[in-house]
Amino acid sequence: MIEVEQLTKRYGNITAISGISFTVARGEVVGFLGPNGAGKSTTMRILTGFFPASSGTAKIDGFEVHQSPIEVKRRVGYMPERVPLYEEMSVLGFLRFVAQVKGVPSASRKDALERAMEHCGLGDMRLRQIGNLSKGYRQRVGLAQALLGAPPVLILDEPTAGLDPKQIVEIRELIHALRGEHTVLISTHILPEVSMVCDRAIIIHQGRNAAEFRLDKLAEGAGAKSLEEVFIEVIARGSEAAA
Amino acid sequence: MRNTWAVFRREFAGYFQTPIGYVVCGVFAAISGLAFTLSLFNYARISQSPGMHGYPTVPDFEESFLSPWLVFCGSLIMFLAPLVTMRLFAEERHRGTIELLLTLPLRDREIILGKYFASLGMLAVMLLVVAADLALVGWLAPVEPAVLLFGTFTVFLMGASFFSVGMFVSSTMNNQVTSGTITFGLFLVLFVSGAISKDLPAQYPAPEAWPDALKLAAAVVYGVVRNLMQEMAIDGHAKDMAQGVLQIRDIAYYVLFSAFFVFLTFRSLESRHWRG
Numbered sequence: 066m067i068e069v070e071q072l073t074k075r076y077g078n079i080t081a082i083s084g085i086s087f088t089v090a091r092g093e094v095v096g097f098l099g100p101n102g103a104g105k106s107t108t109m110r111i112l113t114g115f116f117p118a119s120s121g122t123a124k125i126d127g128f129e130v131h132q133s134p135i136e137v138k139r140r141v142g143y144m145p146e147r148v149p150l151y152e153e154m155s156v157l158g159f160l161r162f163v164a165q166v167k168g169v170p171s172a173s174r175k176d177a178l179e180r181a182m183e184h185c186g187l188g189d190m191r192l193r194q195i196g197n198l199s200k201g202y203r204q205r206v207g208l209a210q211a212l213l214g215a216p217p218v219l220i221l222d223e224p225t226a227g228l229d230p231k232q233i234v235e236i237r238e239l240i241h242a243l244r245g246e247h248t249v250l251i252s253t254h255i256l257p258e259v260s261m262v263c264d265r266a267i268i269i270h271q272g273r274n275a276a277e278f279r280l281d282k283l284a285e286g287a288g289a290k291s292l293e294e295v296f297i298e299v300i301a302r303g304s305e306a307a308a
Numbered sequence: 309m310r311n312t313w314a315v316f317r318r319e320f321a322g323y324f325q326t327p328i329g330y331v332v333c334g335v336f337a338a339i340s341g342l343a344f345t346l347s348l349f350n351y352a353r354i355s356q357s358p359g360m361h362g363y364p365t366v367p368d369f370e371e372s373f374l375s376p377w378l379v380f381c382g383s384l385i386m387f388l389a390p391l392v393t394m395r396l397f398a399e400e401r402h403r404g405t406i407e408l409l410l411t412l413p414l415r416d417r418e419i420i421l422g423k424y425f426a427s428l429g430m431l432a433v434m435l436l437v438v439a440a441d442l443a444l445v446g447w448l449a450p451v452e453p454a455v456l457l458f459g460t461f462t463v464f465l466m467g468a469s470f471f472s473v474g475m476f477v478s479s480t481m482n483n484q485v486t487s488g489t490i491t492f493g494l495f496l497v498l499f500v501s502g503a504i505s506k507d508l509p510a511q512y513p514a515p516e517a518w519p520d521a522l523k524l525a526a527a528v529v530y531g532v533v534r535n536l537m538q539e540m541a542i543d544g545h546a547k548d549m550a551q552g553v554l555q556i557r558d559i560a561y562y563v564l565f566s567a568f569f570v571f572l573t574f575r576s577l578e579s580r581h582w583r584g
Contacts, residue, residue, distance in 0.1 A: 110407070114410070116580055117581050135415065138411060139413045149403055149404030149406075149408055150405065152403070153325040154321075154325065162317070166311055166413065167412065168310075168413065
């Protein structure tokens with residue numbers, strides 16, 4: 066469903082990612098990990114068509130992101146990292162705008178909005194101005210917006226950052242519920258979360274692929290390691306190689 | 309079409325979900341209304357005793373009241389346009405919502421036209437004030453309704469030109485205040501150079517001592533610069549139109565002027581595909 070090949074992005078002299086490749090199969094939930102500045106958001110922004118890659122290709126459902134941007138954007142629900150939202154709009158007004166743009170037919174729009182708000186626990190907040198919402202609720206609006214129109218692919222950039230434990234559990238359950246219907250690529254720093262919701266993890270470090278493994282394989286075998294151990298090991302190895 | 313409408317609605321509603329729409333309309337109504345009242349009183353005084361004010365007969369209503377007031381309204385929009393247009397793209401960039409906008413299934417065309425039409429919608433609201441004043445004129449004075457309607461249209465065209473420049477500037481900026489300031493500065497330069505160009509002699513006053521080739525070159529360059537200064541001043545083509553004189557070239561000037569800056573906005577938004 067998601068195919069990334071030799072993706073490179075340079076900002077002037079700075080190379081944010083260089084030669085990243087991975088694939089995500091239909092219906093898979095994949096954790097996209099890496100330390101700060103590894104290039105997770107950059108990769109996700111290229112995948113969603115926010116900006117183009119310097120070289121390499123990225124395909125969603127067979128469509129190249131730069132060549133058929135509209136086809137790709139119709140298939141992707143994206144929650145950007147800092148969850149930018151139109152502060153002056155009401156939750157309902159904003160979601161209605163997104164639903165309209167995503168082509169949710171007007172006959173079923175009301176239902177789709179209700180479902181998205183219910184899914185994300187926004188029912189009581191529908192008429193609130195987004196600018197007055199707490200961080201947790203903003204995060205939910207961002208998630209609801211990504212879910213609208215039932216896109217087959219969801220790209221979520223740190224969806225649980227800055228939430229309280231209860232909200233984290235709720236969002237995690239929500240993502241868990243999406244399994245099967247959606248292909249999900251989710252970036253996060255919270256490793257237990259990955260073990261709980263993801264089938265597979267991809268670790269990138271300093272803009273390069275560092276490791277990739279199935280999480281159920283991790284628990285097997287004699288030298289069973291926790292995800293934390295693997296993560297730290299991979300990063301340390303990558304840093305040594307660079308030095 | 310549906311998406312353009314969605315962008316338009318969101319953007320237009322945004323003007324009135326924040327104070328900006330009310331402030332701009334309020335200020336425009338107050339100043340244009342004040343100018344209307346004062347110049348109407350002035351005209352009334354002159355027409356009662358034209359001789360005392362140096363006129364042989366009662367001065368022409370369209371020429372000495374209607375047109376100057378309408379051009380004034382258009383120029384007033386020049387001062388308010390940066391406030392309307394500075395947010396269009398700069399605010400999206402500043403708040404990061406541009407990421408949302410550019411990753412939703414929207415084409416550039418839908419984004420730009422939706423936003424431009426929203427600013428024109430704002431202009432239409434401002435023009436309701438002008439229309440109300442003109443309705444009063446139509447009721448009190450023997451002026452053809454078509455002239456008044458065309459006059460309102462003139463102000464609309466002027467405003468649309470200002471807004472197109474403002475949108476373009478906003479599309480190149482990350483900050484609303486910079487965007488507004490640069491837009492305003494640009495208008496002021498155009499306005500002042502247009503005013504200066506009116507006093508420039510038609511021919512370049514080259515000294516007799518210059519060789520012929522130099523005289524010719526100076527005359528050509530001077531001619532181009534003078535024409536540009538005259539043409540780029542957005543109020544230049546409005547004077548005749550506001551009197552009800554319909555000329556294709558005046559209308560074409562405003563339509564092409566706006567279209568050019570909308571076109572530049574397209575290129576500016578597209579630049580994200582090739583800029584580093």
